[in-house]
Amino acid sequence: MSQSIVLPKFLEVGEGAKSATGDIARQLGCKRVLIISDPIMKTLGHVENLQAIVTKADIQSDIFTDTIPEPTEASILPAVTKAIEGNYDGIIALGGGSVIDSAKAIALLAQYKGRIRDHSVPNVVTLPIMPLIAIPTTAGTGSEVTKVTIITDETNDEKLLCMGPGLIPAAAIIDFELSMTAPERITADTGIDALTHAVEAYVSGKSGLFTDQQALLAMKLIAPNLREAVNNPDNKHAKEQMMLGATLAGIAFSNASVALVHGMSRPIGAHFHVPHGMSNAMLLPTVTEYSIPAAKARYAECARAMGVVELSTSDDAAVDALLIELKAINRDLSVPSLSEFGIDKQEFWSNLDIMSEQALASGSPNNNPRVPDKETMIELYKAVW
Structure with missing residues (x-):
């Protein structure tokens, strides 16, 4: 029996890989991106550094750093609104699994609207979400290369599983330097x-x-x-x-x-x-x-x-x-x-x-x-x- 394999279009792996973010965004056709991260990455200066890399590639950017651990639908909706109203053509996720999961859901709803439950299992996300570059800062979830995101419906504490080839990030940047400051x-x-x-x-x-x-x-x-x-x-x-x-x-x-x-x-x-x-x-x-x-x-x-x-x-x-x-x-x-x-x-x-x-x-x-x-x-x- 055959096995269907889905991978990101680009994988940049190794020390200093994050410096390629702007070039990869350009190759994906992005001109205006929304960077999704968390308060810790912002405090450590990683978000500012990433913005500088993106700007150097002549790509406009804005940030959303209010993601939370174990993301809920309510936690991502402000970013969805920002992505839609700001006419962004790409998303960059910088953080751990919760940030990347949030970014996948944001890219999904910004592209196709609706609520998370509309796209969750048993539904399968087959069409591609908004171009997403995933940059993990922890060695763990693997969300940067997976076709899965999990978002909690806070009304009943149910974790909604969304999956399908459309959720695979367009690019993953694997730079272990970003994990050096993880607690x-x-x-x-x-x-x-x-x-x-x-x-x-x-x-x-x-x-x-x-x-x-x-x-x-x-x-x-x-x-x-x-x-x-x-x-x-x-x-x-x-x-x-x-x-x-x-x-x-x-x-x-x-x-x-x-x-x-x-x-x-x-x-x-x-x-x-x-x-x-x-x-x-x-x-x-x-x-x-x-x-x-x-x-x-x-x-x-x-x-x-x-x-x-x-x-x-x-x-x-x-x-x-x-x-x-x-x-x-x-x-x-x-x-x-x-x-x-x-x-x-x-x-x-x-x-x-x-x-x-x-x-x-x-x-x-x-x-x-x-x-x-x-x-x-x-x-x-x-x-x-």
Whole structure:
């Protein structure tokens, strides 16, 4: 069976890649762009630097820096209005996954109007959004190369999943220098998020030869460098490996899909505002242990790619070592449990039914090697607690 692969038109990768932003915008036919970012990037001077690069290429620009973590529809609508009324012909996103997700949704609604729910699953975004250049500042979400964006409907705390080839950014600029100032907690959470992307893409029922190679290489780059990138933030080599690994993992899961971890993670984020990467980390060991019986050989290959065991290690020993390592990563990087995060147990228990329904409705659990029913998923949530 064939596998359909969708990638950005341009990929600029390496130290100093951001300097090519203006030239790439020009190649995309942009003359007037709206830069989407966040207050932190503005304070650090990255937005001003990017504007200077764009101006040097004779491209007009304006900025919108009021994006929020875990974006909601209400948070992006002012930028949508600005993009439409300002007659912009391109969007540049500078920031982490939330910024890039926001920018995708802004480019989508600026191009086609309507509300996010109008374009969310089961609808598929097939037509291209407004030209978008994505510049990640964290090594994690892979949003710069994915055909997915997630925006919360704040009226009912539901995370709406929009996906389709039209959401792929026209260009992605992968410059690890921009990740050097990322806080320790964000580096940890986004790094585990990227590792989860790679693992889930590899075990997904929609995996294929192309995405397998991206996923395995991503694991090889991320796993040995994750702790170092968090504990020694000035280590440029570790940051470079993490940034490239996150992008490869993004390519893998965008084209092979994620699975049960992400399906269960989104409702946790929507209802309890746990950062996406952190909720993935909370779930990964438990969901992996549940899933291994249905894909032992695949999970064993993950352990080998991560360098947890030797290539000659048996599958049984490899998956045992994988579970030990996933738990160790969470412990070493101070990933809290749901209870330690401060979520009220009674409130969590009262939401298990709707969270499980929302997870199943996303479709991601159906890609898992072992597909749970609603009751099993509730028990998994309890186990993660």
